[in-house]
Amino acid sequence: MGHLIYSSIASLDGYTADADGRFDWAAPSAAVHACVNDLERPIGTYLYGRRMYETMRVWETDADLAADSPVTADYARIWQAADKVVYSTTLTDVDTTRTRLERTFDTEAVRTLVASAEKDVSIGGPHLAAAALDAGLVDELQVCLVPVVVGGGTPFAPPGLRRHLSLLGTEQVDDAVFVRYRVER
Numbered sequence: 001m002g003h004l005i006y007s008s009i010a011s012l013d014g015y016t017a018d019a020d021g022r023f024d025w026a027a028p029s030a031a032v033h034a035c036v037n038d039l040e041r042p043i044g045t046y047l048y049g050r051r052m053y054e055t056m057r058v059w060e061t062d063a064d065l066a067a068d069s070p071v072t073a074d075y076a077r078i079w080q081a082a083d084k085v086v087y088s089t090t091l092t093d094v095d096t097t098r099t100r101l102e103r104t105f106d107t108e109a110v111r112t113l114v115a116s117a118e119k120d121v122s123i124g125g126p127h128l129a130a131a132a133l134d135a136g137l138v139d140e141l142q143v144c145l146v147p148v149v150v151g152g153g154t155p156f157a158p159p160g161l162r163r164h165l166s167l168l169g170t171e172q173v174d175d176a177v178f179v180r181y182r183v184e185r
Contacts, residue, residue, distance in 0.1 A: 001115055003139040004110070005120055005121070005141075007122055009028070012148065016155070017154040018135075018165050032174055047085050047128060048085070053094070059076045071114060107137060127154075130161070166182045
């Protein structure tokens with residue numbers, strides 16, 4: 001049985017994108033990226049909304065990005081080796097391997113997927129993760145806090161959500177801090 005993990009990079013004030021929708025301030029250093037790679041290595045399936053999929057698909061479609069460094073090449077291999085499920089009502093198809101398109105986020109189907117998974121499942125993107133958090137599906141939160149305050153934008157967690165968490169660990173890499181929490185049930 002796998003675990004459902006919501007993993008994200010966020011500003012210190014808790015935003016995954018700023019008020020203009022930008023997240024260039026979150027570009028990881030090589031050391032931070034290597035730490036992300038290690039956290040992503042055990043993932044067998046990624047769950048994405050349309051926007052996150054369109055952001056992440058470059059790890060298969062842009063050979064120059066993967067060839068940029070050994071760390072990015074490693075991440076491209078990790079991402080390409082995992083299955084991907086994209087939830088979208090507007091996409092007509094997906095163009096990366098090991099990827100399927102679903103029209104709706106069915107909480108029972110996700111619960112079954114995670115329960116039958118041999119590896120962990122990651123949910124990416126704050127909007128899709130909000131649905132999973134609201135439904136009580138998320139087992140773990142992994143947040144890479146970067147040293148910037150953006151003052152507003154897309155929050156890491158939906159407003160009004162209340163969950164009790166237990167600290168699993170912290171790690172400082174360069175100026176970023178990785179924090180992992182188990183979601184208490």
